[in-house]
Amino acid sequence: MKLTIFAATGGTGRILVDLALAAGHDVTAVARRPRDLPDAVRTVRADMLDDPDLRPALEGADAVFSCLGARNKDEARARTCAKGTEAVIRGMRATGARRLVVISSESMTVVPSPGRPNPPKHDPGEGFILRYLVGGPARKYFLREQYADLGVMEDAVRASGLDWTIARPALLIDRPPKGTYRTAVDRKPKGGFRIARADLAEFLLGCVTRDETVGQAITLNY
């Protein structure tokens, strides 16, 4: 398959590039500062906040992945994920690419966005600690801008008319893949709170051959 991977230099994006190549796919890697990418990939440079024309990266793509993430609060305030993903969607519409898989966050099961102002107040997968001691303060204070960015991104993806999947991982860790993890649609699998980027990347790649994941927001944890 012809795959285009945005944010190919990020923690998850870089692993996804290697997995896609190992599976025999034809990979186009998009990055604002391309570096340390395998020779076997076609590289396209694009800063997603510069309203880029992404058609050259998307022409003929069978599936498109966004592993974009705001590296800090300023990048979240600039709406890196929202603006970048909107540019990806425009490019996909222009080129006729249909399949889009993006990374969001597990917290988005309960975080409101302009297009989804009244999500459930509580996620049934969250226990006391996650709900009140970790998730609550993160959503209210520490990661507020990041979640606001992801909320607008999710709205754009849902409204895109494309064949989309939103992956909502738990806390990301850099560990070897376990190969097994739990998933749930529109809620968290009960009790888990982290997942390796390597397992997330494997899930993202698998989405392109699993049609049942189209139109779903899927949370992943161990």
Ligand SMILES: NC(=O)c1ccc[n+]([C@@H]2O[C@H](COP(=O)([O-])OP(=O)(O)OC[C@H]3O[C@@H](n4cnc5c(N)ncnc54)[C@H](OP(=O)(O)O)[C@@H]3O)[C@@H](O)[C@H]2O)c1
């Ligand atoms: N960290 C967690 O525990 C956690 C938990 C749940 C969900 N998430 C979400 O998971 C996603 C992936 O996380 P990650 O840790 O794998 O990613 P990451 O290592 O933080 O990488 C972010 C990627 O986005 C790229 N990027 C940022 N701004 C850009 C711009 N203006 N133009 C082009 N590229 C840009 C970065 O490029 P450079 O390499 O050039 O900086 C990098 O490739 C993020 O959306 C994050 O919010 C994270």
